[in-house]
Amino acid sequence: MSTENQQATGQSANIWPLWEVFVRSSRGLSHVHAGSLHAPDAEMALRNARDLYTRRNEGVSIWVVPSDAITASDPDAKGSFFESPQGKDYRHATYYTKSEGVKHL
Amino acid sequence: MAAAPLQPVPAHASPADSSATDQAGQAYFDRIIAEDSRIEPKDWMPEAYRKTLVRQISQHAHSEIIGMQPEANWITRAPSLKRKAILMAKVQDEAGHGLYLYSAAETLGTPRDVLNQQLLDGKAKYSSIFNYPARSWADMGAIGWLVDGAAIANQVPLCRASYGPYGRAMVRICKEESFHQRQGFEILLELSHGTPEQKRMAQDAVDRFYAPALMMFGPPDDDSPNSKQSMAWNIKRFSNDELRQRFVGMIVEQAKVLGLTLPDPELRFDEETGQWIHMELDWQEFKDVIAGRGPCNSQRMARRREAHENGAWVREAAHAYAEKKMQQKAGAA
Amino acid sequence: MTHAQPTQAQPTQAQPTHADHSLDSFGDAAASATRVTPGNALRPEDIAISPDKPNDDVAEYALRLGDDSLILAQRLSHWISRGPELEEDIALGNIALDLLGHARSFLIYAGHALGKSEDDLAYWREEEDFRSVWLFEQPNGDFGVTIARQLVVSIYQHLLYSRLVDSTDPTIAAIAAKALKEVDYHRDHATQWTLRLGDGTAESHRRMQAALELVWPYVDELFDDDPLIDRIGDAGVRPSTLREQFDADIAAVIDEATLDLPTVPRAMGGGRRGLHTEHLGYLLAEMQVLARKHPGASW
Numbered sequence: 001m002s003t004e005n006q007q008a009t010g011q012s013a014n015i016w017p018l019w020e021v022f023v024r025s026s027r028g029l030s031h032v033h034a035g036s037l038h039a040p041d042a043e044m045a046l047r048n049a050r051d052l053y054t055r056r057n058e059g060v061s062i063w064v065v066p067s068d069a070i071t072a073s074d075p076d077a078k079g080s081f082f083e084s085p086q087g088k089d090y091r092h093a094t095y096y097t098k099s100e101g102v103k104h105l
Numbered sequence: 106m107a108a109a110p111l112q113p114v115p116a117h118a119s120p121a122d123s124s125a126t127d128q129a130g131q132a133y134f135d136r137i138i139a140e141d142s143r144i145e146p147k148d149w150m151p152e153a154y155r156k157t158l159v160r161q162i163s164q165h166a167h168s169e170i171i172g173m174q175p176e177a178n179w180i181t182r183a184p185s186l187k188r189k190a191i192l193m194a195k196v197q198d199e200a201g202h203g204l205y206l207y208s209a210a211e212t213l214g215t216p217r218d219v220l221n222q223q224l225l226d227g228k229a230k231y232s233s234i235f236n237y238p239a240r241s242w243a244d245m246g247a248i249g250w251l252v253d254g255a256a257i258a259n260q261v262p263l264c265r266a267s268y269g270p271y272g273r274a275m276v277r278i279c280k281e282e283s284f285h286q287r288q289g290f291e292i293l294l295e296l297s298h299g300t301p302e303q304k305r306m307a308q309d310a311v312d313r314f315y316a317p318a319l320m321m322f323g324p325p326d327d328d329s330p331n332s333k334q335s336m337a338w339n340i341k342r343f344s345n346d347e348l349r350q351r352f353v354g355m356i357v358e359q360a361k362v363l364g365l366t367l368p369d370p371e372l373r374f375d376e377e378t379g380q381w382i383h384m385e386l387d388w389q390e391f392k393d394v395i396a397g398r399g400p401c402n403s404q405r406m407a408r409r410r411e412a413h414e415n416g417a418w419v420r421e422a423a424h425a426y427a428e429k430k431m432q433q434k435a436g437a438a
Numbered sequence: 439m440t441h442a443q444p445t446q447a448q449p450t451q452a453q454p455t456h457a458d459h460s461l462d463s464f465g466d467a468a469a470s471a472t473r474v475t476p477g478n479a480l481r482p483e484d485i486a487i488s489p490d491k492p493n494d495d496v497a498e499y500a501l502r503l504g505d506d507s508l509i510l511a512q513r514l515s516h517w518i519s520r521g522p523e524l525e526e527d528i529a530l531g532n533i534a535l536d537l538l539g540h541a542r543s544f545l546i547y548a549g550h551a552l553g554k555s556e557d558d559l560a561y562w563r564e565e566e567d568f569r570s571v572w573l574f575e576q577p578n579g580d581f582g583v584t585i586a587r588q589l590v591v592s593i594y595q596h597l598l599y600s601r602l603v604d605s606t607d608p609t610i611a612a613i614a615a616k617a618l619k620e621v622d623y624h625r626d627h628a629t630q631w632t633l634r635l636g637d638g639t640a641e642s643h644r645r646m647q648a649a650l651e652l653v654w655p656y657v658d659e660l661f662d663d664d665p666l667i668d669r670i671g672d673a674g675v676r677p678s679t680l681r682e683q684f685d686a687d688i689a690a691v692i693d694e695a696t697l698d699l700p701t702v703p704r705a706m707g708g709g710r711r712g713l714h715t716e717h718l719g720y721l722l723a724e725m726q727v728l729a730r731k732h733p734g735a736s737w
């Protein structure tokens with residue numbers, strides 16, 4: 001852990017944790033990551049997110065998630081983790097050229 | 106493979122194999138930059154790239170936050186209720202911009218309180234323009250038109266910055282900024298078509314903010330040592346002088362619509378080079394103001410410190426309450 | 439909505455959004471989290487173009503509500519750039535903007551009867567012509583005092599507007615309907631903070647209790663009836679009829695926040711008759727100074 005982070009935990013009585021904010025811009029769409037903010041707890045995080053990320057009607061629904069609760073794939077493993085789907089053209093409709101031009105297919 | 110948390114992560118975990126990681130990382134990084142793709146928070150990145158970004162993004166964030174003060178100064182005295190609402194929404198947006206940017210900076214591993222502490226300790230820089238006083242209502246117009254205008258000219262290319270979270274923050278900010286510049290322009294338009302006294306007020310504000318606004322793009326290219334590296338990393342897309350040029354070209358036309366003059370006797374378009382020629386800017390003053398010797402530096406910092414200190418008991422209370430509730434929940438379960 | 443809308447002040451379909459498409463090409467993932475619209479709620483501008491004109495009594499009533507919100511918006515706007523955390527600058531700014539919107543709507547409507555604009559009323563009336571009650575004029579104090587004042591105001595306004603949506607005056611009802619949803623959020627904001635300050639640390643508890651004691655003398659005036667209330671009948675709401683619910687609502691919050699209901703005596707009051715606290719003069723001097731330096735100017 002970096003010295004900066006240790007400093008942060010050292011004064012934690014004063015420092016609110018970080019939350020990631022996801023906004024659904026309208027019904028029928030998924031929540032999309034909008035950014036992050038600080039708040040003492042989930043209730044305040046939601047309210048802060050409303051004030052910070054939806055001042056111009058950007059959303060109809062908000063999720064907040066503690067940043068440290070998110071588990072992400074390891075970018076260093078990018079090569080192997082996302083390799084498998086490469087080269088499997090037969091998963092895509094465009095692979096099947098002989099049926100091209102046949103109606104309703 | 107090991108899953109890793111999204112927020113502040115060291116780019117490599119064990120120092121033992123760090124040189125191999127660094128080599129592979131550097132190659133990967135270079136390819137991403139060459140392809141003009143985006144670096145994301147957990148990617149390996151050169152330490153200098155990370156440092157440059159943290160410094161640039163946090164300076165930018167500090168500027169938004171300190172920049173609230175000269176305009177907040179006029180909210181309570183705005184001369185009409187409509188203008189009061191607009192100005193309030195505008196200054197509030199700037200707080201939002203600061204937050205979007207701190208949020209981007211945090212993805213690089215430096216928490217907001219550390220950045221904030223650097224500001225409060227006087228160790229961090231912010232845009233020198235906010236150390237000039239907002240003396241009259243017309244300054245609300247000049248700031249919106251020229252200062253937000255220069256900021257937009259600077260920031261639109263940053264929407265394509267190679268660091269993903271920075272670019273995304275800039276997209277959001279630029280969308281909001283377009284209202285800022287327009288409201289400033291309209292304040293000046295109203296004043297320049299108002300009473301002679303109002304017009305004088307408008308001209309005076311433009312006279313005072315013109316040069317500092319041009320200096321917002323930073324020192325001339327031959328005196329801007331870091332620019333080259335930033336451009337190589339696709340953080341910066343245009344040089345300081347290119348952006349300044351472009352900005353001058355835009356405001357010349359806009360000043361005509363306003364019926365105001367730009368306080369620059371040397372201003373002209375050079376057909377041969379296709380460049381705008383403007384007056385020599387006082388770079389010594391620029392350096393002085395950055396170094397803390399501007400008209401309002403200490404006032405701005407004092408106000409920020411005061412807000413931070415006065416808020417300490419509130420932040421502590423909210424924190425204590427959250428802990429208490431969590432313990433109660435755990436006890437009940 | 440069950441209430442009638444003013445005939446001409448229908449919330450006009452929002453103007454086409456000035457969407458800035460030039461930016462959408464950068465980062466399409468962000469685009470859907472940043473799509474902005476102005477919405478289509480009732481705006482002060484809609485009231486301004488409506489020909490509906492209140493009678494003198496309803497105009498006076500609108501002036502009262504407008505002045506309350508205007509004075510509080512002016513107070514809250516001072517917090518922007520001074521909040522305990524940046525997130526709170528934005529939250530208080532939003533509340534101030536909501537209140538300023540309500541104030542403008544009420545003042546514009548009152549102005550239709552008086553032949554005055556919102557700015558004539560805000561900037562060119564003297565202190566004794568203002569109709570705000572004393573609570574709204576109270577200084578911000580520390581964050582706790584601001585929250586205590588917000589708690590009282592938002593619970594009161596929430597009760598008031600939830601009845602006023604049935605006003606026989608369609609414009610008053612329409613303004614109340616827009617305001618009701620917003621003050622509902624103000625009430626939530628004040629409640630959340632009262633809980634956190636009351637039940638946070640020993641210091642915050644002490645400060646919050648002191649804050650309640652400080653604002654409490656001005657609570658009673660909110661619920662005073664007077665002859666105007668008799669005259670306007672169902673166009674308005676009789677303040678005293680809101681008291682019981684107010685007491686119950688606020689006691690619940692104060693209790694949950696581990697605070698005590700203050701028992702301090704009431705202040706005299708008199709804002710509805712133009713008798714104000716010493717604070718209002720300063721507030722108006724600051725608010726009106728620029729406009730008054732330039733009579734007849736437009737901004």
Ligand SMILES: [Fe+2]
Nearest residue numbers: 169198199202
């Ligand atoms: Fe900004």
Ligand SMILES: [Fe+2]
Nearest residue numbers: 199253282285
């Ligand atoms: Fe701005």
